[in-house]
Amino acid sequence: MNIPQKYIVGHSIGGQVVTEFALSYPSMVKWLVVIALSLTGFAYSQEFTHYN
Numbered sequence: 471m472n473i474p475q476k477y478i479v480g481h482s483i484g485g486q487v488v489t490e491f492a493l494s495y496p497s498m499v500k501w502l503v504v505i506a507l508s509l510t511g512f513a514y515s516q517e518f519t520h521y522n
Contacts, residue, residue, distance in 0.1 A: 475500035
């Protein structure tokens with residue numbers, strides 16, 4: 471497949487999607503911009519999970 475590299479932007483859960491895409495297909499991504507993303511496999515601190 472000959473697809474030119476792209477600039478990819480994602481916010482929140484979209485940031486998670488584009489990060490996983492970039493990790494799976496790094497040759498297809500020229501730049502990756504993520505804003506306030508969530509990540510799979512990330513363990514939040516106890517302070518964060520108990521924040522009210």
